[in-house]
Amino acid sequence: MAAMFSDAVDVPDDVPLSVVEEITRRTPGFAGWQQEAWLYHCGDGAAFLGPAGYRELEAYPEALAMLRADHRRYGWSPADTEEFLRGLDRTGEPTAYLFRCLHCNTSLASWDIG
Template structure:
């Protein structure tokens, strides 16, 4: 919704990613940004892992390459994931980018 977009763009602190940052949303609202994460931080968050897997399936990556990529994620590294949580239902969301 337009009011949610305006709130994120104008009244929410941003974050720095490797490429173009994305603000994830769920349940019709912007999700809360929890920070950059690596493989160890998402290991116990199956919903975030599913989001990462789905993102790279969309790029036609084979399953084994997706799993290898997820293992390389490092909150301070060249491949980083960004973790969000839905403010309504609590599901964790994530996307990754790399230099």
């Protein structure tokens, strides 16, 4: 089976082109329901830890805070956001993708709906 790579989506300005090329051309990606987006932090690509549901994310409050902030940007109410987050399923949908910064160990997450 051929390797799958991630596209360069929402790459911060402080991430060097060499890092983007490493992720988009040489780092195996992950399969999501929609457009997969690799996460970045501290001017570098983060380490992909895998898919996560709410139970897995409870151990990573920074990642949950990132998902809540993302939903606020989209105009979701706090109640709708919490209902959504509690419905995250590591093996189903909706799901989250957990990352960790290689430099400061901050936990990061993105989410996906099928």
